[in-house]
Amino acid sequence: xxxxxxxxxxxxxxxxxxxxxxxxxxxxxxxxxxxxxxxxxxxxxxxxxxxxxxxxxxxxxxxxxxxxxxxxxxxxxxxxxxxxxxxxxxxxxxxxxxxxxxxxxxxxxxxxxxxxxxxxxxxxxxxxxxxxxxxxxxxxxxxxxxx
Amino acid sequence: xxxxxxxxxxxxxxxxxxxxxxxxxxxxxxxxxxxxxxxxxxxxxxxxxxxxxxxxxxxxxxxxxxxxxxxxxxxxxxxxxxxxxxxxxxxxxxxxxxxxxxxxxxxxxxxxxxxxxxxxxxxxxxxxxxxxxxxxxxxxxxxxxxx
DNA sequence: GTCGGTGCAAATGCTTTGCATTGAT
DNA sequence: ATCAATGCAAAGCATTTGCACCGAC
Numbered sequence: 409x410x411x412x413x414x415x416x417x418x419x420x421x422x423x424x425x426x427x428x429x430x431x432x433x434x435x436x437x438x439x440x441x442x443x444x445x446x447x448x449x450x451x452x453x454x455x456x457x458x459x460x461x462x463x464x465x466x467x468x469x470x471x472x473x474x475x476x477x478x479x480x481x482x483x484x485x486x487x488x489x490x491x492x493x494x495x496x497x498x499x500x501x502x503x504x505x506x507x508x509x510x511x512x513x514x515x516x517x518x519x520x521x522x523x524x525x526x527x528x529x530x531x532x533x534x535x536x537x538x539x540x541x542x543x544x545x546x547x548x549x550x551x552x553x554x555x
Numbered sequence: 556x557x558x559x560x561x562x563x564x565x566x567x568x569x570x571x572x573x574x575x576x577x578x579x580x581x582x583x584x585x586x587x588x589x590x591x592x593x594x595x596x597x598x599x600x601x602x603x604x605x606x607x608x609x610x611x612x613x614x615x616x617x618x619x620x621x622x623x624x625x626x627x628x629x630x631x632x633x634x635x636x637x638x639x640x641x642x643x644x645x646x647x648x649x650x651x652x653x654x655x656x657x658x659x660x661x662x663x664x665x666x667x668x669x670x671x672x673x674x675x676x677x678x679x680x681x682x683x684x685x686x687x688x689x690x691x692x693x694x695x696x697x698x699x700x701x702x
Numbered sequence: 703g704t705c706g707g708t709g710c711a712a713a714t715g716c717t718t719t720g721c722a723t724t725g726a727t
Numbered sequence: 728a729t730c731a732a733t734g735c736a737a738a739g740c741a742t743t744t745g746c747a748c749c750g751a752c
Contacts, residue, residue, distance in 0.1 A: 420706060420751050441741080457709045462742060475685075481623060483717090484741065499675055510669055518665065519684045522657055528646055532685040537666045538622070539677040567726050567731060588717080604734045609717060630742090631716065 413471035424456045428464045429473075432489070437509065438477055440484040441465055475532060496533055501541035510537070560618035571603045575611045576620075584656065585624055585633045588612060622679055643680055648688035657684070 410429050411421050431448045432439070439447075441461050448456060465487065468474045475490040497510035515535050523530035557576050558568050578595045579586070586594075588608050595603060612634060615621045622637040644657035662682050670677035 418706085422707060422751070424708070458741095459710080459743080460708060463707085476628060499670060499673065501675075508673075512665075512669060514665060515682075518659075518661060519682075522659060523646060523684055523686045526646065526655075527689045528648075528684075528686045530684055530686040534681070534683045534685070535662075535666075536681045537670055537675075537677055538679040538681075539670045539675045542674045565731085569726070569732060571733070606718080606735080607733060610732085
């Protein structure tokens with residue numbers, strides 16, 4: 409799929425790109441350029457430079473294989489695989505930062521309907537619920553928010 | 556509200572913070588540090604430094620008055636007011652980058668239910684639908700995405 | 703043999719921070 | 728008077744880019 413995309417664009421399928429693709433395919437959930445690189449180095453793959461990781465992540469995004477996923481207050485760009493039954497939805501604790509995936513068909517149906525109503529064609533979506541996790545709620549070390 | 560928050564934290568309510576708060580309250584939709592600063596300079600407000608804008612935006616976020624909103628591929632942090640009937644939902648064109656707000660009660664109901672089911676307390680949410688806008692769909696200058 | 707890819711290091715650009723001065727309380 | 732806030736300029740840091748060499752086609 410990536411190979412096909414590259415060929416269509418007259419781009420080359422190199423060992424580095426193959427390694428990065430393999431590492432990406434093994435991810436489960438969110439990842440970023442740096443965590444991916446560490447993962448690759450921890451394993452075995454030929455040592456790929458950071459610049460190439462960034463360049464290849466961009467290609468993978470253009471190819472529709474991964475999609476960026478912006479987390480609240482994140483300083484780095486997170487990605488996840490764009491296809492298959494990957495969670496597009498998360499619930500994030502505003503106090504601890506802990507997050508967990510949500511798997512919910514209704515969100516997909518809703519997004520399709522909303523797009524259709526406007527004459528758009530839905531391709532994907534991101535749904536992030538911000539809230540207070542059970543652990544945080546029982547921790548009284550924070551005063552109540554201003555709202 | 557901001558003032559109350561500052562007092563509670565033994566922080567000071569300064570002219571700069573008042574100006575920034577005022578500018579923030581006038582925003583409609585998304586803004587970022589730089590656009591806010593330009594807006595303020597275009598108007599009249601005392602000339603506030605960029606550093607102070609960043610510092611104050613952080614405080615406003617801590618106070619629960621604004622919330623960050625990460626857009627796909629954005630290089631800067633976007634914010635919007637955290638309360639009131641502000642759109643938390645957008646539909647973004649993956650080809651042109653154009654986006655428009657969605658206003659939909661069902662999303663709020665859905666997020667509340669999802670949080671509740673997990674023992675969380677929902678505070679806010681972000682819902683972004685990625686798709687193809689009508690203009691882009693009729694423009695054949697882009698090949699179809701790999702997915 | 704072409705022309706795109708890679709690694710390195712330097713550059714970019716948003717955001718943060720150190721420090722001396724200013725100002726709210 | 729205190730002690731935090733501001734402005735400036737200098738960091739920081741993720742990401743991008745220029746360039747010389749390398750390698751897929």
